[in-house]
Structures are given as C-alpha cells and as structure tokens.
Amino acid sequence: MRNADKNTSEEFFLSSDVLMERAALAVCDELLKACPGIKNILIVSGPGNNGGDGIAAARILRERGYFADVCIVGDMSRLSELTDRQLKSIEQYDANGKLYEKAVPDKNYDAVIDALFGISLNRNIEGDFLKAVTAVNEMKKNGTFVLSIDIPSGINGLTGAVMGEAVNADLTLSCGFEKSGTVLFPGAAHAGVVKCADIGISEQALLLDNEGPFMCTLDPGEIKMPPRISDSNKGSYGKILIVAGSREISGAAVLSAKAAMKSGAGMVKVFTHETNRTIVGSVLPEALIRTYSDDDPSLLEKFMSDVKWSGALVIGPGLSTGTEGEKIVEYAVKNMHVMPYTTIYDADALNILSKRPDLMEILLSTEQAEREGKRIIFTPHIVEMSRLSGLSVSEIKADPINTALDFAYKYNVILVLKDARTVIATPSYLDNDVVYINTNGNNGMATAGSGDVLSGIIASFSIYDDFTELAVAIHGRAGDIARDKIGPHAMTAMDIIDCIGQS
Secondary structure, eight states: OHHHHHHHHHTSOOOHHHHHHHHHHHHHHHHHHHOTTOOEEEEEEOSSHHHHHHHHHHHHHHHTTOEEEEEEOSOGGGOOHHHHHHHHHHHTSOOSSOEEESSOOSOOOSEEEEESOOTTOOSOOOHHHHHHHHHHHHHHHTTOEEEEESSOTTBOTTTOOBOSOOOOOSEEEEESSOOGGGTSTTHHHHHOEEEEEOSSOOHHHHHTTOOSOEEEOOOGGGOSOOOOOSSOOGGGGOEEEEEOOOSSOOHHHHHHHHHHHHTTOSEEEEEEEGGGHHHHHHHOTTSEEEEEOTTOTTHHHHHHHHHHHOSEEEEOTTOOSSHHHHHHHHHHHHTGGGSOSEEEEOTHHHHHHHTOHHHHHHHHHSOGGGGTTOEEEEOOBHHHHHHHHOOOHHHHHHOHHHHHHHHHHHHTOEEEEBSSSOEEEOOGGGOOOEEEEOOOOOGGGOSTTHHHHHHHHHHHHTTSTTHHHHHHHHHHHHHHHHHHHHOSTTOOHHHHHHTTTOO
C-alpha cells in the first residue's frame, strides 16, 4: 500500500493532498453514517500523514457544523509536510473546536477519530502516545464511538501484532485496500468492523512494480461448492485414500473420510488398523476399507496397492507416531514419484516428519522436476508448525505470513498454516506470489477433529484448480453455519461435516 500510494502520486499524477482530502471525506461520511446523532468529536492525531487525515477530517466536520476538537500528540516540530499544511489550513477557518497538544483532554465526547499512527508503525508505542491510546480506550469503555483511520493505532500493519498497546476501534476505515494487520489476529480483534474507502488508489497502482506477495482472501460469493457435471459418474469426482487411525484411535479416520464424502468425493477408501474395521464400516458404509495389523509384514505392499488406486492421499489423522505410521510416512516421502498427484500430510504424519530430519531433508533436496509434478500439502496447526520449523509458537504467531511463505518455498510444499486466521502459502514453482488468508470460521471450531475434517475436504477438492484455499473457506463456512445453528460451545467436528455444502 505504501508503494501504491507513491505510485498514485508519481505515476498517475493524483497528488497526496487529493488522496488525503478524499480519505478525510470518507472518514467523515462513515462516522456520521455510523453515529448519526453525534455532536462532539475528538480527533487524536499523530505527526505523520495519518494525523493529517485526521486533521483534514476535523476541518470538514467543523464546516458541516459539528464541534470537533483536535489533539496532536508528539513533537509539533516533526509534523510531516502534509500534516503541517492541514494544520495551517484548519487554523484559517472559524473555530468550532479547540486544539490540544500532547495530552488528550479530559472531556466527554460522542466519538473519537483515531489518527495517531498509520501502517508504518514498527516499534512499541510509549510516552505521550501510550497515554493517548490508553485515554481513547477508556473513552470507548464509557460508550464513546471510536473510528480508526486505516488501522487501529498500535497495530502492526503487516502482522497484526500489538506494539505494546493498541486502540480498540468500533470501526476501522482502511484507505484503499484492507491491510493484513486488520485481518490477522490480534489486530483483527482491535479493528471492529473494517470497511475500505475508495480514495483514488487503484488496483493498477497496486500492481505497478509490486514486490509481492499479494495477500488475498476469497469474497463470500466465491465460497461455494464446485459445480457437478450432469454427464458424470463416481469416477469423475476422484478416488481418495485416507491413511488414518491407529489401535487406540478410530474417530479421526471416520471424520476425515466422512468429510471427503460430504465434500463430493466419488470414492473414499480408509486404510487403517484392523481394530477400526467394525467402527469405520458401521459409520461409513459407503467407504472402502483396508486394514493392517501390528507388525504386519505386508503393510507397505497393501499401502502401495491402494496408492496406485487413489488420485489423492491423506496421511496422518489419528495415525499415531508408532512403527506402522512411521513406515508409511517414510515410504511416501522416499517414493513421492509414485504417490498420487496430491498427497496431504496432516496431524501425526507431521509429527513423524518433525522428529525425522532425514525425511525433511529429502523433501528439501528433491527438485520439483524429480517429483514428476506432484503436489505435496502440509496442514499443521501452530504447535505442529513449531515442531516442524524449530520456531517458537510466539514467533510463528508474530509473523504467520512470512513463516508460511518461507516454509513453502524451502520445502516446495503447499502450506496450510491453521489458526484463527488460516494462512495458505504456495511453493515458488507455482509462481503466483499469492498468500491466501482465510477470514471465516469461528472459535467453536477449536474442537477435537476439526483439522481431520479439513484434510478430508482438501483431498476431495484436489481434482479442481486452486482448490486449497476454497477447501479451507468451505470448512470455515460450514463451521459458521454450525455455530449459527447450535452455538460455538456445543459444536463438534461432526457438526461441521453436517453443514458442508449448506448455505
């Protein structure tokens, strides 16, 4: 967005003053739309251009007859050129409000416009700025409406991290395009409702000389089940092999396989421990089943037979990290050239890989050409990602986008980094420089088996183009439907499955 702002001024000849005026107009319109009865407004501005947006908004509000105080926090001698010009401009108009410096006034306001910091904040706020943020949040607690310009002050524009303290906004008006800092948590929790204001920065300006990667999310209208063909049969919609379950665990295999079926897979086969045959067969009569026993001498022979049958493979849900599971994962990695087009490593398969650096080294050293175009997908949650990458959970949460990208590029895999905002990063050979951030779903999905459901949906959708981000979004939408029906506390993974395909 910084590049796009610069491009708009330098390449498209729309001056920064014009962009600032349009941003201020949009702020005023959105504030009055959200709070039609307000009279007294405080604009808390910093010395940068974000502060200039706020001062311009104060001038417009005064012109419209509203009482608008301005508080400028920070060193007045360090005002940006644009902000200094806005301050000189507002001083030429009849005052319908006061100017305060450094300290937020102890007065009652109907609304506060937060224009302290923009998207460039990269260190913890302190001093007068910290006091100002605290004061704004106290006013919000007492019922004052808070609108943040571009991003809540104190939030890192890229990662969503809280830089010491941050404003809790009711509404964030993002200039041009939304910033990842209000999509990712914890920034999203501070942003309230996020709207985008068209201030004249076009997509063309965003594309010009872009360094990438783009961060995208699917529009709600794009989140729909793939179309079915009238003249089709079960073979048209894929053969999915689910390698899941162990002597002690049967539910994960059921959940992953049933999710694949409910997502439209033509045929599903479950490869599991023999103790699970009756359970899987009784719950999933439509599924094919192949079992193995402890120390089964024909384990890998059976596995390869089913691999040849399949078009997509899921390894890991409830598999355990025991001998049989490790043999299967090792064989799949060492023989990736004979695996199906799509292989999804989930749950215990990832745990096995995290303790087998020799297998990760094979992934690292095997060029895409040697894989014969195979797609490999990892679906770790944050803790599993920590084991795989060697990074701490806090380090991953602080920058999930670059964590996901670095791993995807390093190991040539599609990475689905699962969290409250799931990040999907693709390897460099796909050459699209797009990171998808999933924005639906809810905390009711923080329940055992939810990840098993996702692996089944991804496998089912693997016959389509650009399937991974759609599978994640369908999973989230199903979770949202389940939440609306029964509430987040009562949700189970099976409830998510039952809502796949509903609208």
